[in-house]
Amino acid sequence: xxxxxxxxxxxxxxxxxxxxxxxxxxxxxxxxxxxxxxxxxxxxxxxxxxxxxxxxxxxxxxxxxxxxxxxxxxxxxxxxxxxxxxxxxxxxxxxxxxxxxxxxxxxxxxxxxxxxxxxxxxxxxxxxxxxxxxxxxxxxxxxx
Numbered sequence: 001x002x003x004x005x006x007x008x009x010x011x012x013x014x015x016x017x018x019x020x021x022x023x024x025x026x027x028x029x030x031x032x033x034x035x036x037x038x039x040x041x042x043x044x045x046x047x048x049x050x051x052x053x054x055x056x057x058x059x060x061x062x063x064x065x066x067x068x069x070x071x072x073x074x075x076x077x078x079x080x081x082x083x084x085x086x087x088x089x090x091x092x093x094x095x096x097x098x099x100x101x102x103x104x105x106x107x108x109x110x111x112x113x114x115x116x117x118x119x120x121x122x123x124x125x126x127x128x129x130x131x132x133x134x135x136x137x138x139x140x141x142x143x144x
Contacts, residue, residue: 015090015097019074026071033060037075039082041137044130047072051120051129061121069121070098073114076129077103080111084136109136 013021030037035046051072054060061068080086086105091097099118104110111132119127 015092015101016088018098019077019088019090019101022067022071023074023078026068026075029071030075039079041079041083041130041133043079044076044133047076047129048120048125051117052125055121065121069117070114073101073117076117076133077101077111077113080105080113080133080136083133084138105136107138111136 027037030046030050033050035050037043037046051061056062077088080103081088084105086103089102089104089110091100094100099114100112101114102110102112116127116129116132120129
């Protein structure tokens, strides 16, 4: 590594920066594949549909499981923040930081979106994303 490389070396991105990048990527990928990712509660049904349709042996998820599951979790967290307010909590020193990243809502509820996507992928619809996000709503009158 030369002097110029040392002077202009970029710091690696933080986990929170990676979350935003992954979220943008998955929104573009989902929308270009016929799934509506628009940061709405209704789009959580699209995440459930995507996981159902793409989890099989030949599904898209099997080709790049880690990146896709992480990115879906990022999108879910960002959607929750858009809908209900809150902020990400990350730890760049945690070797499992990508899995342990959490969102703390304004009412102090803490959720772990990446862990939920893993459960949804492993367990199926019983760990649905739509219901997970819906119950966070301060105004939940009916389950759509």
